[in-house]
Amino acid sequence: MTGNLAGILRKLGDKPWIWSYLGMILIWLATVTYTMGQGGGSIISAALSFATFTVIVGIGQMFVITTGPGNVDLSIPATIALSGAICMKVMDGSNAMLPVGVLIALGTGIAVGAFNYMLIRVLRIPPIIATLSASFLILSTAIAYGRGLKIKPPPLLADFTTMKIAGIPLLAVFIIVFAILASILLNRTLYGRSVLAIGQNMRAAWLAGINVERIRYATYTLSAILAGFCGLLLAGFSGGASLDMGSEYLLASIAVVVIGGTSVAGGKSNIPGIWGASLFMFLLVTMLNTFGASAGIRLIMTGLIIVAVITVAGGDKQQR
Amino acid sequence: MKNYLLSPKFMRSALPGVSLAILLMAIFYTQPRAMSYFGLNLMLQYTVPIALATIAQMFILTVNDLDLSIGPFVGLTACIGATLLQTDPVFGVMALLACIAAYAGLGALIHWRNLPSIVVTLGMSFVWLGIAVLILPTPGGTAPAWIKAIMGFKVTFQLFGYNVVPPFPVFAAAIIAIVVHLGLMRSSYGVVLRGAGGNPRAISRAGWSMLKIKMTMFALAGLFGVLAGLSLIGLTSAADAHIADRYTLYSIAGVILGGGEFVGGRVSPAGAVIGAMTLTLAGSFLIFLRISPDWQVGAQGGILILVLALRALINWREAR
Numbered sequence: 001m002t003g004n005l006a007g008i009l010r011k012l013g014d015k016p017w018i019w020s021y022l023g024m025i026l027i028w029l030a031t032v033t034y035t036m037g038q039g040g041g042s043i044i045s046a047a048l049s050f051a052t053f054t055v056i057v058g059i060g061q062m063f064v065i066t067t068g069p070g071n072v073d074l075s076i077p078a079t080i081a082l083s084g085a086i087c088m089k090v091m092d093g094s095n096a097m098l099p100v101g102v103l104i105a106l107g108t109g110i111a112v113g114a115f116n117y118m119l120i121r122v123l124r125i126p127p128i129i130a131t132l133s134a135s136f137l138i139l140s141t142a143i144a145y146g147r148g149l150k151i152k153p154p155p156l157l158a159d160f161t162t163m164k165i166a167g168i169p170l171l172a173v174f175i176i177v178f179a180i181l182a183s184i185l186l187n188r189t190l191y192g193r194s195v196l197a198i199g200q201n202m203r204a205a206w207l208a209g210i211n212v213e214r215i216r217y218a219t220y221t222l223s224a225i226l227a228g229f230c231g232l233l234l235a236g237f238s239g240g241a242s243l244d245m246g247s248e249y250l251l252a253s254i255a256v257v258v259i260g261g262t263s264v265a266g267g268k269s270n271i272p273g274i275w276g277a278s279l280f281m282f283l284l285v286t287m288l289n290t291f292g293a294s295a296g297i298r299l300i301m302t303g304l305i306i307v308a309v310i311t312v313a314g315g316d317k318q319q320r
Numbered sequence: 321m322k323n324y325l326l327s328p329k330f331m332r333s334a335l336p337g338v339s340l341a342i343l344l345m346a347i348f349y350t351q352p353r354a355m356s357y358f359g360l361n362l363m364l365q366y367t368v369p370i371a372l373a374t375i376a377q378m379f380i381l382t383v384n385d386l387d388l389s390i391g392p393f394v395g396l397t398a399c400i401g402a403t404l405l406q407t408d409p410v411f412g413v414m415a416l417l418a419c420i421a422a423y424a425g426l427g428a429l430i431h432w433r434n435l436p437s438i439v440v441t442l443g444m445s446f447v448w449l450g451i452a453v454l455i456l457p458t459p460g461g462t463a464p465a466w467i468k469a470i471m472g473f474k475v476t477f478q479l480f481g482y483n484v485v486p487p488f489p490v491f492a493a494a495i496i497a498i499v500v501h502l503g504l505m506r507s508s509y510g511v512v513l514r515g516a517g518g519n520p521r522a523i524s525r526a527g528w529s530m531l532k533i534k535m536t537m538f539a540l541a542g543l544f545g546v547l548a549g550l551s552l553i554g555l556t557s558a559a560d561a562h563i564a565d566r567y568t569l570y571s572i573a574g575v576i577l578g579g580g581e582f583v584g585g586r587v588s589p590a591g592a593v594i595g596a597m598t599l600t601l602a603g604s605f606l607i608f609l610r611i612s613p614d615w616q617v618g619a620q621g622g623i624l625i626l627v628l629a630l631r632a633l634i635n636w637r638e639a640r
Contacts (some may be wrong), residue, residue, distance in 0.1 A: 069436075070582070072438065119625065122632075123625070123628055123629050123632045124632050124635070125625070125628050125632070126582045128386070128438075128572075128582075129572065129573075129576055129582075129624070129628070132569065132572070132573075132621075133573075133621040133622075133624045133625045133628075134621070135621070136617045136618050136620055136621025136622075136624075137618045137621045137622060137625075139617055139618065140614060140615045140616070140617050140618025140619070140621070141618065143614045143615075143617075144612065144614040144615060251442055251445075251446070254438070254439065254442060255439075255442070255443075258436075258439050264436040264438070264439060265436070294453075294454070295450075295453055296450045296451065296452075296453035296454035296457070297450065297454070298450070299446045299447070299449050299450030299453065300446065300447050300450030300451060300454075301450075302443075302446050302450075303443045303444055303445065303446030303447035303448075303449075303450065304443070304447060305443075306439065306442070306443030306446070307440055307443040307444060307447075310435055310436070310439050310440060310443070311429065311433055311435065
């Protein structure tokens with residue numbers, strides 16, 4: 001009996017995502033103990049709402065990082081800003097235009113993904129610099145297009161993104177289902193398997209007959225499309241688009257991927273960990289706020305915890 | 321001679337200088353009044369801190385790592401310079417030395433645990449920013465008078481009986497480039513340091529300590545980061561925690577514009593300084609062209625892509 005329990009524990013310990021969930025529970029307990037049981041439920045409800053957006057872009061970032069060292073998408077914040085700005089302006093607060101808005105979010109993603117990949121493939125620019133330079137151009141487009149933007153989102157979109165059933169945000173339920181689908185995409189389909197294979201060894205994957213370039217193109221596009229949708233939903237959630245609404249997702253998207261147990265060297269991914277890590281990050285900030293920590297302390301703690309997690313998790317054989 | 325001038329090798333090494341020259345000519349064409357001592361001084365004044373930050377980034381890139389925290393780090397050292405160094409010089413110097421030691425420690429940590437530098441430095445960027453906010457919660461402080469005196473220094477020397485007064489930024493940039501060039505490109509330990517980026521295994525087999533090399537490179541980056549922060553407050557005379565946030569991007573772009581590569585220890589100190597100058601001038605050029613401020617960021621991204629495209633073209637010609 002005890003041997004069985006130890007076995008189960010060891011098996012759980014092998015799962016890299018377990019740590020983010022453990023950390024999340026510990027932090028929640030610490031916060032609730034501090035408030036003496038006050039607001040424990042509403043903290044979870046808020047965490048689910050806010051973590052949703054990090055999960056959306058985190059999954060896209062995870063696919064990109066999985067394709068191997070050096071692959072990372074730094075254009076996510078700019079894409080969120082651009083998609084949010086165009087969607088709000090075109091929909092102009094009308095429910096009837098909602099399908100158009102969805103198409104625009106999709107289109108923005110496809111365009112950004114193609115542009116990023118063109119820089120990487122045709123100009124042979126390292127992905128970090130390519131997505132960075134692209135993000136400058138994308139952000140400028142968003143600034144020029146969205147100047148003085150003060151348009152409310154369509155009521156239907158606002159309701160959908162903020163609706164809660166028994167304290168559970170509806171959007172979070174959708175994104176949990178989406179995460180399960182993404183997990184199937186990663187582990188059970190030809191595309192997902194190819195992504196993992198390329199991350200483990202690009203040359204071996206190529207020799208095995210995988211169309212490496214097409215898979216990388218699809219991956220950068222997927223990441224950009226998810227960022228586009230994040231822009232649409234975030235604008236609905238926060239009552240309108242703003243140009244800096246994506247900025248916090250640059251670090252967050254990378255951090256949740258790493259804390260969630262995905263290898264930065266590529267070829268090893270973990271989707272449950274992204275949910276755990278996103279909740280962990282939100283609860284961490286909530287805890288520090290509850291404890292009355294100043295902005296400086298909050299920043300230092302966030303940074304130190306990211307560094308501590310990556311140090312404990314350890315690196316792999318390759319870097320970058 | 322003509323063959324040599326048209327060879328890919330020469331064209332690649334000439335590209336940074338040629339880009340700078342073309343940009344300068346374009347500026348003088350659109351705004352002839354810029355062609356003066358005062359004009360050049362004004363346009364180039366921020367070259368010194370940006371060049372120092374670029375050199376710091378270059379040291380990190382030499383050993384195949386990437387520093388996403390150099391901007392907030394420069395901001396932190398600027399805050400220390402404008403507060404502690406002014407009120408309590410001994411304590412201030414100790415704080416700055418501790419910053420350099422922290423960088424060396426990061427290098428050791430990254431080497432010891434074989435960690436991805438992107439994630440570690442991304443986490444550290446929060447720590448630097450947090451400490452800076454604690455030291456200087458609101459913009460302010462005063463730069464020590466001696467730093468302002470150095471940054472306002474007027475160089476004059478005799479050449480063919482004329483008094484020559486080179487703009488200080490150009491003079492300082494040349495000194496930085498020469499010093500780093502002699503240390504990294506001409507000294508025997510410099511060759512080892514660069515070799516550590518080209519083939520780490522060969523270097524450690526030859527008996528050099530990779531740990532020591534990483535710590536040296538990170539400490540050097542820390543030192544140049546500190547110098548960048550101090551020279552920056554010498555120009556602005558006050559500091560702010562967010563004063564140098566953009567420097568992370570500038571420094572990476574500067575190294576790449578100057579002909580540096582992401583991996584393999586292929587870097588060029590003179591190129592990096594020229595790259596930093598090109599970036600500084602690009603800002604002024606866009607203002608002279610009366611490009612709307614909306615597109616400033618985008619145009620910088622565009623210039624970066626353009627130069628990288630030219631380099632891709634040269635490499636492609638070579639490969640053919």
